[in-house]
Amino acid sequence: xxxxxxxxxxxxxxxxxxxxxxxxxxxxxxxxxxxxxxxxxxxxxxxxxxxxxxxxxxxxxxxxxxxx
Numbered sequence: 001x002x003x004x005x006x007x008x009x010x011x012x013x014x015x016x017x018x019x020x021x022x023x024x025x026x027x028x029x030x031x032x033x034x035x036x037x038x039x040x041x042x043x044x045x046x047x048x049x050x051x052x053x054x055x056x057x058x059x060x061x062x063x064x065x066x067x068x
Contacts (some may be wrong), residue, residue: 001039007033
């Protein structure tokens, strides 16, 4: 199941709970959806930072290997 599928499934469940006026479960599912989204955003940011550092390291290594 992809991240998008997980969020869509949670949104369907949230909608169903809202229809049945189950406030507690609605709030809990909303918290879960928000927590997952925040975590995934942080993870993506962290991965991007790692890629930038690795690219910087590779660039510096390539520059050091240039022979004039």
